[in-house]
Amino acid sequence: MALDCDWLIIGSGFGGSVSALRLTEKGYRVLVLEKGRRLRAPDFPKTNWELKRWLWMPTLGWRGLFEMSFFRHVTVLSGVGVGGGSLVYANTLPIPRDDFFQASSWGHLAAWKEELAPHYTTARRMLGATPNPLRTVPDRVLQDVGTDLGRTDFQPTTVAVYFGEPGVTVKDPYFNGEGPDRTGCTACGGCMLGCRFDAKNTLDKNYLHLAERRGLTLHADTEVTWVRPLPDGGYEVEALQGARRFFRKKVRFTAKHVVFAGGVLGTLDLLLKLKASPDGLPRLSDRLGDGVRTNSEALVGVVSGRKGQDLSRGIAIGSILHTDAQSHLEPVRYSAGSGFFRLLMAPQVSGATMLQRFVRLVGLLVRHPLRFLKAWFVPDFARRTMILLYMRTLEGHLRMTRSRRLGLSTALQEGPAPSANMPEAFDLARRVADKLDGYPMTIVSETLLGIPTTAHILGGCCMGDSAETGVIDSRHRVFGHEGLYVVDGSAISANPGVNPSLTITALAERAMTFIPAARTAPRDEVASPAGPVSSGARAS
The missing domain is CATH 3.50.50.60 (FAD/NAD(P)-binding domain)
Structure with missing residues (x-):
């Protein structure tokens, strides 16, 4: 046959x-x-409020490019x-x-x-791949935090972006005419929504x-x-x-x-x-x-109290600070107007158990309700938020199984469980918040349930x-x-x-x-x- x-x-x-x-x-x-x-460039959403074009949820007829999968021990972000x-x-x-x-x-x-x-x-x-040539406010903040900590291992990221003349389309610059035309990066910050300018x-x-x-x-x-x-x-x-x-x-x-x-x-x-x-x-x-495995990440959004700063300009991740031999911190952004994640955010609190975190969260809201409301209702969440991605090489394993009724599920296998409550990440977020007059927030599943979010x-x-x-x-x-x-x-x-x-x-x-x-x-x-x-x- x-x-x-x-x-x-x-x-x-x-x-x-x-x-x-x-x-x-x-x-x-x-x-x-x-x-x-x-998907072609015009198919990508302008902001992550265009849920039908952004999210992959085929049961609702949404066939976007971004999927969120929720498990007992981790929330997974992936592309489709x-x-x-x-x-x-x-x-x-x-x-x-x-x-x-x-x-x-x-x-x-x-x-x-x-x-x-x-x-x-x-x-x-x-x-x-090329070093990021752009230098933005979050990059300067990250380097300042490194200086305060005595850490000099700060550098621009090496990224898969075409940095030609912004907004100008040229014939294939990579593959001797066999590749598609490309357009210079406009620093719109929308890399993770799908590049609408053919620069990624x-x-x-x-x-x-x-x-x-x-x-x-x-x-x-x-x-x-x-x-x-x-x-x-x-x-x-x-x-x-x-x-x-x-x-x-x-x-x-x-x-x-x-x-x-x-x-x-x-x-x-x-x-x-x-x-x-x-x-x-x-x-x-x-x-x-x-x-x-995951990369043992923690995600924290610091909402800046300074109205004049636009934190959405640049590429998705423009720099990296190695905070020790096993860990590093990166500033992350979405494009202006992309405030969907504010719906999932709560004030950052620490605690070993869900009860401790819940009590501290309630206490924080009672003591400083206006600070939270001011941050949560900020007019353009993406413009005013510096997202921090903290990663480390901690080895902890999960086991994935599958049942006909529930599909994939996770169980602890060996080593420490993935955790969203990392004192090092919280300290770094506090330092960034001090430099932006900001308010640290995390996804509510991390705050209350302690379930980390990973794209890796x-x-x-x-x-x-x-x-x-x-x-x-x-x-x-x-x-x-x-x-x-x-x-x-x-x-x-x-x-x-x-x-x-x-x-x-x-x-x-x-x-x-x-x-x-x-x-x-x-x-x-x-x-x-x-x-x-x-x-x-x-x-x-």
Whole structure:
């Protein structure tokens, strides 16, 4: 039986996009399936009050690019659409410190720092990495805080942004005419809403764009629901296709190899479902779902008391201050008018238990009600708020499981639980507030429930020597299933302590070097889906 494609990739984020380009370059017929939309610059919201265009909530018919997923131990922020997390991430491309590469969880599997070094270089070139040239009020405040603490390790971020002449469009400045036109960054602060000016180097403007020029077929609005082995080798992949939730059609494809690249939540949800069924992939490792990590973040918004300052101008994250060997602080922003998160904010309070935090919160509101009301009702929340992102390389693991009734859920596995109550973060927020005459606030789930928020969920398909110690090997091959790979954040097997996007890209670049070139050139383009599964028809 002829297969529809050589490689089928589930997801178009950092792992999936890299895989797509490198495999097409090797001469394979490659198909990418992405559950989200293909978005162009005019499709992105101007502010995060445009909920239908911003949020991914398909049950309501909202098919935006930003998803919030709530669990017992963590709230996860992620991106959806062609380009995955690159659509909503804050552009930063840091390389982790040495502890990450040497961590006991995976350090014995390869000489990671040395092996990944050339792939980090390639990834930064492909993503158009450059130091941020802009200097804004939050950057100066952060540097002043560092000076007060005696910390001089302050620097601009390295980011995936085109800093040409602001607002001026030029022919492809990156790929010798093969890339799309780009426009110089206008410093609007809207990076995480989707760049409306084509200045952000999202994956649809580099890896995916080049892959499609080389023959990649990509189907958006196509959510994979099942993967099963074929009797003669290869896999059958079923999916629901269509933008209208209750009018999607079932389609299926066959492929010799399948790459799971749907991000931690997408990949784990699908693999855990497949492991539980004899018609799926029951031989998957029992370690599936283990070792889920965050970067141990804390998010604090400091609402400035100074009316004349516009804190929304710049890029999403423009600088970084290393506060000690394991921790750092970054200033984050949204564009002017983007005040949605004020609905979720409460005064910052500390406390070991929910009762302590609740008592302190009530006490603070009773003693200083006007200060809270003045901050909460500030006319333009984004213009007046400096968001602080504090991250550290604390190792604590969660385990993700799945039930038919509740879907994905989290449980503590080992080490300290993720926590939103970090004295170091609170102290830094207080110092920033002093410099802005500001009022510190946090998301209410962090304030009362102590549940942290992360945009950097990792692990769950960790690497190991065998199926007893991991889900995949050091080349991203799934144990027990020839032809299956996991190439996304769920494969990261230690805490990088920084934005993991560059590391996922570098790992994907490395993984693809182990794939040999196709023996023959592609015979034809990948077929389109051939209608309902029940019809028995296949793509041809």
